[in-house]
Every structure is written in C-alpha cells, then in structure tokens.
Amino acid sequence: MAAPRGIFRVEALQNLLTDLCASPVTVDRLERLEPWAVARVWLRSASALPCSVVVKWVPDGQREARTAPWRLRNELAALQFLSEDLGVGLAPRVFAADTTARFLVLEDLAPRVPLDRLLRRDGAAAHRDRLAAFARARGALSAATAGRAEAYYARRAELGPVDAAADPAGRLALLRAGGIDHASSLGVPLGGRASYELTSVFDELSAPGPFLALSNGDAEANNILLHDSGPAEARLIDFEFAGCTHALTDAVCLYVPGPAWLTVGNPSTTGLADEYRHALALGIPEAEDDRRYGDGLAAACVSWALVRLQRFALLDTRSQGDHSRLQLIATLEAAADTAQTCRALPHLTTWIRRIAAVLRHRWPDADQDFADSARFPPYRARH
Known part of the structure; x- marks a missing residue:
C-alpha cells in the first residue's frame, strides 16, 4: 500500500x-x-x-x-x-x-492510552490509582537503572557518538541561565546566599552519586500509557531524550506543573510522594535518607522552575488572561513550596517567591489563589 x-x-x-x-x-x-x-x-x-x-x-x-x-x-x-x-x-x-x-x-501497547488524556477527560480524582501507577513507574525506572550508566552508554555508543558527561549536568543549562537573566530584568537579581545555594543546586544535579539513573528525559503524564479501566499496568514511552541524570528530576512532575498543567496538587497528601519514593528506594536505598532525598528533590524542582522562567519574555507579550502566565507563577511557587517542605535552599526559595510576587504585580490577571481547589484542582489543564 x-x-x-x-x-x-x-x-x-x-x-x-x-x-x-x-x-x-x-x-x-x-x-x-x-x-x-x-x-x-x-x-x-x-x-x-x-x-x-x-x-x-x-x-x-x-x-x-x-x-x-x-x-x-x-x-x-x-x-x-x-x-x-x-x-x-x-x-x-x-x-x-x-x-x-x-x-x-x-x-503496540494498545489498548493503553496516555494518562494525560484520562486526566483531561475525567479529572485527577477519577484516576488516583493510575496516578499512583505513574508515580511508581517513574521511581521504578530509576531504581532499575541506578548504577548502570556505564552499561547504558556502552550500548548507546554502539549506535553513534554520545556525550555521556552532558546528561548529568542536564541539557537545559542554557535555559536555566536564561531564567536567571530574566529574574534580573524583573528587578530580582540573584546574589548573596541565594547565589551560593544555586551553586549547590548545580553541584547536586551534575554529581548525583547513587541517584544517577536513566530517564526518558520527559517525565510527564503524556508519556505514560495505562488501561482506561482495569489493572493500572503502566508503560513509559518517548525515550528520544533518554540519558542518565539525577533520578529526582523524574519526580519533579509530581510536585511542580509541567508544560500541560496549571496545578498538580500536593503529592504528599495524595500519597503519590510515598508511591514514588518507595519504588525508588528499592534500587536506591539512599532515597530513605530524608536529608539527602530532600536536597535532591529541592534542587530538581528549583532547576525546573528556572527552566520555565526563561519563557518570561514570550509570556510577557501574551494577552491578558493567557493561561501560560498563570502556569509560570504556579510553577515558581510550587517549586518554592517543595523546597521549603524539604527544609532546603531557604535563600533561594525566598528569591523565587520574590520573582513570583513581581510577576503577580506585573500581570494582575494572573494574581490568583492557586490554593483554591475548586478553581485549581490537581491536574487542571493549561489552555
């Protein structure tokens, strides 16, 4: 044919x-x-x-x-x-x-469908078991591949050149730098102890130690397939950006909105945080250490917030009421909330909250209460 x-x-x-x-x-x-x-x-x-x-x-x-x-x-x-x-x-x-x-x-993984399709159709409350499977699958991928970076890159090198050293530091370094520049343009320059803490973030992500594991590079709900009904047997897809990096970068999607969402809820109260961490600890026992786990999670969430902040110049040109403005503020504040809960990066957290406050003032239409679960339930889609 x-x-x-x-x-x-x-x-x-x-x-x-x-x-x-x-x-x-x-x-x-x-x-x-x-x-x-x-x-x-x-x-x-x-x-x-x-x-x-x-x-x-x-x-x-x-x-x-x-x-x-x-x-x-x-x-x-x-x-x-x-x-x-x-x-x-x-x-x-x-x-x-x-x-x-x-x-x-x-x-062919049919009849499984993307989780994000189910969340958009029915809301998060209808798919708590599938969200739990999502969290477990993310942790299980890291648990299964921790300590196996050398073996993965040996296989990858058979297919062509690869820069194994670039993956732990992240391919998003330039985007993070852009976010820092935008903060300065908003009148919230990075400095003092916050700058020192950001250096510790980059150190954590570039040298993950036992947390070095394979990621598909896009840990979002559209890249996991599950059955619409019946057993929540999850399969991860889209490994185009696969590489070995800090395992906790794959947990960020549970705490901080990704490109598709305005909110993701609080995984500590929904049980998703425990589902992920227990699965991760099966292959990375260090995940049981609250301090070590908290430092890594806070670093990963703050890094993601800076990556998203690099979109500021584009969003500033958008019309009033654009959901992307809401999303950026929600992302910054969710990252700060996560770091605070982890009792990590206090000065960096304050800096991020200041950026969010400036954006709320600059975009009055985006100055909204994300704690209002009636208006902003978990996994409310960005339009």
Missing part, C-alpha cells in the same frame, strides 16, 4: 520485517497518530509478529531539534537496554530498527 506523504517508506518496513522473520510480511493498513511521527501499522504475516505494531520515525522538513538522528538512537538504545539488558518491562519492546531509513518498529 502507498503511505501518506511525510512518513516512513512502507516498502522499507516490509523488507525489514520480511528479513527479520524470514517470511513475507505485508503492511495491511496504517493509521498515523497525529501530531507525532508515529503510526499504528497492521500486518499480514505467517510469522510470530503481532498483528499490529507501532512505527516511529524521524520526520523530514522540520527544525533540527526535531530531526536530529541522535534522538532515534537514544530511543533505540534506551528501549533495548531496558528490555534486553535489564529485562525490565516498563517500556515497549523494539521488534526491529533501521537507523539508516530512520525508523523503529515497536510493540
């Missing part, structure tokens, strides 16, 4: 699977899963292949960040590392790959 424009070559897929199975494999039909470069493909074959697979490819004609071949290699290495090297069933299996043609053939 002919494929729609802009996707992988069906003939290349059929040839790859035919060679793999040593018997003819034909594409019966396919459905592109917009807006991603992903398609569900139904097969006709006498082999042991399932009747449907998912194909993910590198699209043409988009900006370099979307077409960089290293993203495909990251995904392939991470998924093979989890399933083949560690025997961990937290992510889809890879059936085949053609890095030259730039596509992967993955296990």
Whole structure:
C-alpha cells in the first residue's frame, strides 16, 4: 500500500520485517497518530509478529531539534537496554530498527492510552490509582537503572557518538541561565546566599552519586500509557531524550506543573510522594535518607522552575488572561513550596517567591489563589 506523504517508506518496513522473520510480511493498513511521527501499522504475516505494531520515525522538513538522528538512537538504545539488558518491562519492546531509513518498529501497547488524556477527560480524582501507577513507574525506572550508566552508554555508543558527561549536568543549562537573566530584568537579581545555594543546586544535579539513573528525559503524564479501566499496568514511552541524570528530576512532575498543567496538587497528601519514593528506594536505598532525598528533590524542582522562567519574555507579550502566565507563577511557587517542605535552599526559595510576587504585580490577571481547589484542582489543564 502507498503511505501518506511525510512518513516512513512502507516498502522499507516490509523488507525489514520480511528479513527479520524470514517470511513475507505485508503492511495491511496504517493509521498515523497525529501530531507525532508515529503510526499504528497492521500486518499480514505467517510469522510470530503481532498483528499490529507501532512505527516511529524521524520526520523530514522540520527544525533540527526535531530531526536530529541522535534522538532515534537514544530511543533505540534506551528501549533495548531496558528490555534486553535489564529485562525490565516498563517500556515497549523494539521488534526491529533501521537507523539508516530512520525508523523503529515497536510493540503496540494498545489498548493503553496516555494518562494525560484520562486526566483531561475525567479529572485527577477519577484516576488516583493510575496516578499512583505513574508515580511508581517513574521511581521504578530509576531504581532499575541506578548504577548502570556505564552499561547504558556502552550500548548507546554502539549506535553513534554520545556525550555521556552532558546528561548529568542536564541539557537545559542554557535555559536555566536564561531564567536567571530574566529574574534580573524583573528587578530580582540573584546574589548573596541565594547565589551560593544555586551553586549547590548545580553541584547536586551534575554529581548525583547513587541517584544517577536513566530517564526518558520527559517525565510527564503524556508519556505514560495505562488501561482506561482495569489493572493500572503502566508503560513509559518517548525515550528520544533518554540519558542518565539525577533520578529526582523524574519526580519533579509530581510536585511542580509541567508544560500541560496549571496545578498538580500536593503529592504528599495524595500519597503519590510515598508511591514514588518507595519504588525508588528499592534500587536506591539512599532515597530513605530524608536529608539527602530532600536536597535532591529541592534542587530538581528549583532547576525546573528556572527552566520555565526563561519563557518570561514570550509570556510577557501574551494577552491578558493567557493561561501560560498563570502556569509560570504556579510553577515558581510550587517549586518554592517543595523546597521549603524539604527544609532546603531557604535563600533561594525566598528569591523565587520574590520573582513570583513581581510577576503577580506585573500581570494582575494572573494574581490568583492557586490554593483554591475548586478553581485549581490537581491536574487542571493549561489552555
């Protein structure tokens, strides 16, 4: 069959699977899963292949960040590392790959659906068990891969050059720096003890010690698939930005809004914090140490807040009532609240709260009470 424009070559897929199975494999039909470069493909074959697979490819004609071949290699290495090297069933299996043609053939996880779709449709209260599975899966991924960075990068290096030293420090260093610059432009420059504490944040994240573990690089609710009903068997997806980094960067999504949300609630009262931490401690016993855990969590949340602050110049041009303004203030304050609860980074926390206060004054439409659970329930979507 002919494929729609802009996707992988069906003939290349059929040839790859035919060679793999040593018997003819034909594409019966396919459905592109917009807006991603992903398609569900139904097969006709006498082999042991399932009747449907998912194909993910590198699209043409988009900006370099979307077409960089290293993203495909990251995904392939991470998924093979989890399933083949560690025997961990937290992510889809890879059936085949053609890095030259730039596509992967993955296990079809249907009828699982993205958690964020369920949260948007029904609200967080209806999916507490799935949110708990989300938290456990994030902790389990780190627990299973802690101390295995060398093995992961050895597999990744087989697919092409990789800078293993860049991942612990984070690929977002320039964005954090941009956030600090924006704070200065708002009249809240970093200095004194807050500056010293920020150095300790960067030290913590760049040298995680026992907390160094594999992350998919985007620990949000859209990148975990679960059944709509029935058992909450979670599978993590989207490993394009996979790399080994501080495990607690994967916990930030439980405490601080990600790109999709205005609020995420308080994981300490909903039980998500305990679900995550218990799963993490199975592979990283140091997670039981309150001081060590708190310092790492506070550092990860503050780092994320600064990454989001780099969007200030863009948001300042938005019209009154834009949800992104609300989200930025909520993000800053949630990061500060988390650090305060962890009894960490007191001067940095004060600095972040000052930035949020300035933004509330600058954007009166965004000066709202996020503690009002009727208006801002957990996982209220940003529009």
